[in-house]
Amino acid sequence: MRYHFSILILFFLFFWFKHFLPHSFISENKHHSFQQFVYASNHEKQYFKIRNREFIHPLPGEITSILVAATSDMHGTLGIFCDFDCDQVKGLLHLVPVIKELRVRDPQMLLLDGGDTYQGSMMQFYLNHVQPSVPFQDPLLQLMNKLRYDAMTLGNHDLEMPLDKLSWRMRKASFPFLGANIQWKTETLGEFSKSTNSITTPFQNLHPYHVQERNGVRLGILGMTTPGVPIWLDPLQIKDFRIKEILSSSRKWISVLRDEEKVDLLIGLFHSGADKDYDDRTAIKLGLPSPNASGQVAKVLKQFDLLIAGHTHQTIPKYALDELPRFSVPIIFPGAYAKGVSVVKIKLIENQQRWQIYDMKFDFKSARINQDPMSIKEEIGLSDEMLESVRNYRSQPSKVILKEIPQKVVRNDCLSKLSHVALQQPGKESKFSLLPGSWHTADIKREDLGKPILRKHLFQWMRYDNLPVLANLYGLQIRIMLNPMLRKFQERRIRSSTYLVPGGFEAVPVVEDGPVRLSLKEWNGSTIREDELYKVWMTNYHWNGGSDIRSRALLHDSQLLKREQRFLRDAVFDFLAAKHPKLPLSCKQFLEPI
Incomplete structure (x- = not known):
């Protein structure tokens, strides 16, 4: 009886330690003898321990x-x-x-x-x-x-x-x-x-x-x-x-x-x-x-x-x-x-x-x-x-020069289209894209006019370290992901990070008897069907769940085709640094190939 009672007590203690001690850092590894140990060490390689200290007792009236x-x-x-x-x-x-x-x-x-x-x-x-x-x-x-x-x-x-x-x-x-x-x-x-x-x-x-x-x-x-x-x-x-x-x-x-x-x-x-x-x-x-x-x-x-x-x-x-x-x-x-x-x-x-x-x-x-x-x-x-290495990296020139300082709408449209073009592979089937439609302002001055766009300008325009992701999306999912674009057409307030723009196809607002809706068509005029799959580039931020895009469109891991290891910003710079880059129309308003 005493033996069984001891086993019961040990089982109770094990349950108490396992469920009630702080254990964010306490391993449940079978080798772990339950001590108040945190498995991390400081810079002097001293393992972190919870210490049972004595209270500090200040002197009477001390301040x-x-x-x-x-x-x-x-x-x-x-x-x-x-x-x-x-x-x-x-x-x-x-x-x-x-x-x-x-x-x-x-x-x-x-x-x-x-x-x-x-x-x-x-x-x-x-x-x-x-x-x-x-x-x-x-x-x-x-x-x-x-x-x-x-x-x-x-x-x-x-x-x-x-x-x-x-x-x-x-x-x-x-x-x-x-x-x-x-x-x-x-x-x-x-x-x-x-x-x-x-x-x-x-x-x-x-x-x-x-x-x-x-x-x-x-x-x-x-x-x-x-x-x-x-x-x-x-x-x-x-x-x-x-x-x-x-x-x-x-x-x-x-x-x-x-x-x-x-x-x-x-x-x-x-x-x-x-x-x-x-x-x-x-x-x-x-x-x-x-x-x-x-x-x-x-x-x-x-x-x-x-x-x-x-x-x-x-x-x-x-x-x-x-x-x-x-x-x-x-x-x-x-x-x-x-x-x-x-x-x-x-x-x-x-x-x-x-x-x-x-x-x-x-x-x-x-x-x-x-x-x-x-x-x-x-x-x-x-x-x-x-210092020299970082300065040289920042100053790497592209093969396009800046003709004028762009207005916000023109800059955003250009960068979105450049992002789309930079992700297409020559000689292969063109893919759609749903990429950010809102970008930042670069620190460009009048003396920069007539000079090449530098890598640092791309970093200023595209500040986030986004990686491209290729996914198989249904037409209905594409439509859902473009809802903020429709709200923007209606001059309604949106969170800028939710604003995606179409690449490789067009989305045009249509006013009929009912509410305003987007008409989605490929460049050849074919309608994008809601029940068909399309290969679409997007950023890893949105694919992973940023700005609620993943949840709203019900994206699933099985739809993922590819994760690129080259940052989107680098892909755009590489495109601009190639010989005779073919610029989208909106980019030609303020950029010109050398």
Whole structure:
């Protein structure tokens, strides 16, 4: 009887550990003896452990303060080469004077970043996708090391680069990368190591949280990544991990940080916006948690003292404020492109031998021109050779010259048609395309007229790293995907990322007895039938689920024919760089072959 009772107790304990301990990072591998172990390591190869600490007991009547500064969504903006909005002061190099001044105010300042850090600039694109893997340097990362960042959270765009280059950054960073809701799939984990009592993951510097002690206060920084990643990224890129729901993941880790790590202040460093409705419908249809849950957390989980929210590029507040009353927990939004840094001054007083917040002040410090940004180039690995390589890449000329600066409508039509033409293979059957119809403005000046279009101009017009996808689509699916185009004809408001335009066929609004509809016809006049299949090029962003295109058109994986590995932007540039490119009619208004 005693033996059976012991077995019952062991079974109960196993069930309790498996289902109630925080386990976003805890493997269910059969070799795992259930310890509070997080299978990631810091830059010194020390395996991350949950620590059962003693409370900090301030002296009676003691007062102290904490200064928190945060950036987010820098998108590779270092501040040397300008890709767009060149009339603005931005880039981490131009935040150096600001951060130094804040360090003078409080040498123990906490400096954080909310993710989407290493993708979005032409220099980062070159480092991630053009430069050979070895040797590899990233001046932006090394500048963050020099500025003594304390932690950053992974953003969705940080996961777009080749994972070996992200892993390299994690190893070289002097600060941990955070992602408490990123869970490695058990079947893809590495071998169990008896010597370290751990299982290796692809990223050995990815932590759920980070604990620091500053000015006598213990701070816990909990990182969360948007679960919307599968909406935008290719499945193969994220096949080894899943990103869990933010609210429930936060609840699990709050108990660890408050009850075991015994932090005095709890900060959420989230790459997730506050507007839950934004992209929520798309996520629900794809069976994913809400991509933007910071606002929900701020309403429900009052155990947090401060939330820092990236992802949506908002700047809140933009000036000094004494309070942020919208949510139960104050949320700051540090903006984007290193245009400035959000600052929070937290004052604390001893209350029953524990720290208690009695005042918080919020501010935003804008970047200002660094008069000598190149003075530290050697310290951050920015060699003359790297500068020259990136400069040459940006300046690669096409075989067309710019006749005049195009108007928005003409530019958009030209780039959409160029994208379609660039994806057609000479001598093979022509394919349809449904590609973006809205593009950005390039930093073109009057002195550029009469000169070749450069690679950097294509990067400015087509800023997203989209890859082409070829799919077999029914005519009805094509019609559904063009619904935003019909709404645009009707002068109704649409989300620009949903606006696709036809390539290789025409879509013309027809007004008959009923509502306005689109007439879809091939160039030879044949009607596109709703029950027939057609080969169609589109971007991986829309195929994967971006802007709710996949769900609305009921796209299915079995319809996928091909994923291109050459970026759409590069395909267009290669077309323009070929001899005597045959330009679409709208392009001839402002472009001319050399």
